[in-house]
Amino acid sequence: MPKLVGEVLLLTASASDAWSAGVGNGATPLFSWPPPHRGLDWLQILPLVFAVPAAAVLLIGLVRGRLVPAVATAGIVFLPVAAYALGALLIMEDSKKVAFCGSCHVMTPIVSSLTGDGDSLAAVHYRRGLVSHEEACFVCHSGYGIWGTIDAKMAGVRHMLRTVAHDYTFPIHLAGPFDIGSCLNCHARAATFRAVVPHQDPDTQQALARGEMSCTGVCHPAGHPEEALKGPAS
Amino acid sequence: MIRLACLLVLIALVIVAFVAIDPSGPNAILFSFIGMPALGAGILLFGVKRWRDGALSENRKSA
Numbered sequence A: 001m002p003k004l005v006g007e008v009l010l011l012t013a014s015a016s017d018a019w020s021a022g023v024g025n026g027a028t029p030l031f032s033w034p035p036p037h038r039g040l041d042w043l044q045i046l047p048l049v050f051a052v053p054a055a056a057v058l059l060i061g062l063v064r065g066r067l068v069p070a071v072a073t074a075g076i077v078f079l080p081v082a083a084y085a086l087g088a089l090l091i092m093e094d095s096k097k098v099a100f101c102g103s104c105h106v107m108t109p110i111v112s113s114l115t116g117d118g119d120s121l122a123a124v125h126y127r128r129g130l131v132s133h134e135e136a137c138f139v140c141h142s143g144y145g146i147w148g149t150i151d152a153k154m155a156g157v158r159h160m161l162r163t164v165a166h167d168y169t170f171p172i173h174l175a176g177p178f179d180i181g182s183c184l185n186c187h188a189r190a191a192t193f194r195a196v197v198p199h200q201d202p203d204t205q206q207a208l209a210r211g212e213m214s215c216t217g218v219c220h221p222a223g224h225p226e227e228a229l230k231g232p233a234s
Numbered sequence B: 001m002i003r004l005a006c007l008l009v010l011i012a013l014v015i016v017a018f019v020a021i022d023p024s025g026p027n028a029i030l031f032s033f034i035g036m037p038a039l040g041a042g043i044l045l046f047g048v049k050r051w052r053d054g055a056l057s058e059n060r061k062s063a
Helices: A002-016 A018-024 A042-064 A069-094 A098-102 A108-114 A121-127 A136-141 A145-165 A181-187 A202-209 B002-021 B025-052
Strands: none
Touching: A042 A069, A042 B002, A069 B002, A069 B025, A098 A108, A098 A136, A098 B025, A108 A121, A121 A136, A136 A145, A136 A181, A145 A181, A145 B025, B002 B025
């Protein structure tokens, strides 16, 4: 029995820090960042925790055609609403990930272009590790601050509506001017950014602040390659 | 009516399970545009059933 406990503790200890465990295994922990998810992914499990008992109640209701009111209220209202609230939270969190954006065929070529050899602004940032590889789309397209996050979520709902209604044309384009707050959030305080003469020009600064001109297209390369915006068939 | 409510909410829960297992764009679309309306319709039907059964009055019946 003590041996079993010891083995369990050993397994727990080694699983608790998979990243550092990679050092001992001769793996390349510096290049396999981020480390594997530790423990259970509760945000994925919790909706199921509420959905499974609710489904059991609903199946009984479906077969029998009647339920005790308290059980029916729990199975039809409270448990499913809890499952949906947690599911919505999961989607809100996972929609920040590049893999989530790339899962819709319209965006797939754009996400693929990030890892290519292109000189688009997104690819350069991604390749040099200047943006998170997990949340690159969200970092640049969400805008700055909490309102940027809310705007990004609203834009996500519009994207879903357009996808369902097939209300889009290729090449796809950004709705409205790009929020340069995302760029300035990292660059504005950098000495190298401030040292560039065109960045010091008051007229250029005003035009950028008013959204009359963008960083990309004129001075800097386009955000994404032209071919990627033409859709998956291109 | 209770069977229809159960069926609608069950459809919604199957979609939640899809989302929990694979949180992706297509599943998020199912979640938002099929699952949520199905859940809302199911709860509404259940509410109507309970109201017709007199849940808000003195003479209550089982669901």
